Amino acid sequence: MRFLKRNVLKSSEIDLGAAVFDVETRRLHDHSGEEIALRFRSREVLAVLMRQQGHIVGRSTLAEAAWDVKTVSDDSIAQCIADIRRALSDKGRRIVETVPRQGYRLVLPSVRSPTHPRSGETGRAPIPSGPAPEPRAPVIEVLRFDDLGTTGMGPPGLRDVLGEAIVIELARYPEMTVLHRAADSGPSGGRRAVQAISRTGSDYLVAGALLSDGKLGRLSIRLISARDLSCIWVEEFDFDLGELLALSRGIGRQVASAVGVKLIEIAEARIDRGDLSARLIENAARSRMLRNPSAAAFGRNIREQDIALDRYPDSAWGHLGQALALRTGIDSGWLTRDVEAASARAEDHVARAHALAPDNYLVHFALGKTLADKGHTGAAILALERATTLNPSSTMVLVGQITPNLDIGNTARALELISLARRINPAGNKYLQYQIARAHWRMGSPDKALRSLMASPGQTDDMRKLHAVAALELGRGDMARAALGLFLNANPHWNFEVESMAQRAQATPSAVIERWLSRLSEAGMPH
Template identity: 35%
Template sequence: MRSFKRNDLKSSEIPLGEITWNRSDGRLYDAAHREIELRHQTREVLSALAEAPGRTLGRDALIEAVWSGRAVSSDSVAQCIAEIRRALGDTGKKIVETVPREGYRLNPTPTPARPRRRAYATAALLLAIAAGLALWGGRPGSPAAPPVIAILPFDDYSPQEHRGLLSDAVSENIIAALARNPQLTVIARTSSAQFRGAGLGIAEIADRLGADYIVEGSQQYDGSRLRIVAQLIDGKTEAHLWSDEMDVTLDDLLEANSRISARIANAVGFSIVDTAEAKMSAGDVSALMISNAAQSRIMRNFTRENLLINLEEQDLAIRDYPESAWGYLGQALALRNGLRHGWIEGEEAATRERMERLARKAVELDPNNFMAHHALGRVLMYNKDVEAAIGAFRRGAELNPSSSMVLIGLADALIFTGETEQALDVVAQVEQIDPLYGFSLAWTKAWALWQADECEMALETFLGTPTMPVAAYKDLAAIHHCLGNAEKASEAIDTYLAQNPTYTLARIKEVETGMWTAPGALDRWLGAMAAVGVPPD
């Protein structure tokens, strides 16, 4: 962040609240005369808007001005607009205004009264302290933004009878340990795992993930001991910066991962925060493998049949590994999904009670397991204790800030309570740490945009995800209804109801009342569902 000196506003300067845009140098400055850093593309979008203050610019015009007409989605524009609003503190969207079905308009504010010199000095001191804290511990010449690290799935060189036992437990635990350090940005597992066996060079993988550093390695388990080899590689030069090898028992796996994480952090100039670890025994590893396989199956194909298979597998995990949290939390999540989509038969009140009991048992068995808190958050939210659910999700995010699943759960809860802008901020965070995440992120984002009455952007988000399951088509119907596309709305809801015939207006009221408390949102949803053809009961 650099400073500059000025007297009064010049003709090239546009006041935007307490912030000033300088058209002559294309920079944004705060009240303390310091530049506010923006990504290049975000700065270019603001520059285009500032060239025509008070006029509406469409998304196509912005894409042409900033990306020279290259094929990019309008999500890229929306992301830049969100970053501009955050930089300006424009929570009310009054400075950068969305003009429905047209685009965006920059509304300069009246020139503010000049603050007293003492106020400037105080603000500058606070900013200097903040900058000093942010850079404390960094290596010389390190960038102001946190370094971005991606941990690739470790190659498994175990004998055939043990191969696959640990799956991604080694790399996933390193991700969780590193992500708890606020000085680092760690790419989530779901994005990193897509490069397993891809045959690409390190520099290309780093470029696709937006990573400064790549960690790769191997694991070899012989039934009693585990050999781990890890190395840290510069994402641009492919230079090997650090490597290590250790030989441990399975019970010492997490301790070994902590050592690896600390050494990786030290190699890029930081120190790992000392935090509690989730436990990991041989039984936990086995139960985790069952849970991961079940989750992977439902993410690939979100259907009732796959959910019922998951329930059976989680029953086995609880039976065979009763001291592991993974079977309990997996069962709780599966039951919640089943109830949410009408895929489970039987007494609903008993199922609600059982899934909460299972989630709380998981937290009791392993209070430092981020997924246990995620499961509890999902269950509490469905049981209409959304504020408590938000607390559970936040605890899960503290334990593993790189977990997209936990963060998406938090975003969903925030949407239910009407904190839509906060939810979209969480979505943007997931997009940064997990750029290749699957359909559930786009589903949550589209829902949030619908609630914010940004229905064109919601539709673009939805249609930009070709793997969107039929279970999300009720949202597609609501978005089309919002845009006045009656025929497409009817097609979407017909597709949804063909697989979910128990979805009725009465069922919506029963499930959502008390959970969806955002002012007016549930009534708007019910109106949209009635209009597109959802039966009353």
């Protein structure tokens, strides 16, 4: 097996000294892997304490989370606390502290017990005092593909070329740790192999099957939870074998993009269950904005990034996450007070993130966004191109280059970026469809913009405004007013002044701003 990165505990596990708690399964086990008995209510109480570790949790909060009621007897809560302390061998009450007349607080032990045997170590040094250590990235293992019948190029060769391409592209994502089961190291990705390999410490498995007649091929891919072998995501890719090397790279990027997006989506559920880390908080924030950007999502992202910065000040993820959150709030008009100060904070966070992780593609993406919004278009393009070099599988980074290239009149490059993004993510998502639609509108093709919007899996507030603008330019006034009406119903306090401020905060060319604002005014944007 080839290791691209190496870590110890599963990403969902927290070491509590004598025991390890899995925030996904709500189960405790010792360092040999044996489960430690803990009643259901006690597990729920421990999960709540874990989510708010280091903070006092009141009895009413525990009651509502574990019993689904506002109040429950103090004896019931005390029994659960005693049960937890017994399971954790916490006789001195140093892990679960009682705070008189207020509640309880969970404090991670300052010294950990010997590691789980699978780490291959005999013990660990004491954890230094100070900020909490950031949990590791989820481990994803790529298995050798099944052969469902291939002709032409030998099955091992074709499977290995595609498998290697997928591993290379996945490894570009610092959001995950990647392992690769080499072609000559064991079985392929059938269910028996999956069951055996799921016990090696991976969090997720990528398994697949290949079918080919020598000219055409079909690759089916599955993302599987190693914990319970449930299938999280499945997709099929049909391809022509004529240009295998270029083809394998393209398929590798498609698979890596889809798997990366899926793991980013999972991050929100994980932090809701208490698996806090700066990386997961940033991933969850990105997932919200890719799925359904809104003022509410922006507010939550800012609050959670503050937690990341407080708990993990030396992690680049909190800094780049907060920088992106601030810029998104400014650009979208959700942040209207102290905009200059917020912009300066975003710059400071980008600089700190770059110092901490100069090879993280998202750091360069955040840097590019910040430079673009300050009007430094050339420098922004260089930063975004660097982000693409580090991770060419990210459609978010690819489409991030479109607007700066349009700002300098490089329409050919913008169209090339649109084509690349569509090849990597042919199904599209809201963020991708909006950026492509906005680019077509800027290039004077409102009809193409409208088609891209209609192809989106859903509509966001920005999409509704663009829908109104494009429809009006096509002479479809009723459609324009209806689209803008939907936006105003969701944002009743929005007006022409707020929209103007948001557009100018992005250093958009004046002619583009005037065209945009004029159309929105005609469609009924209140002044």
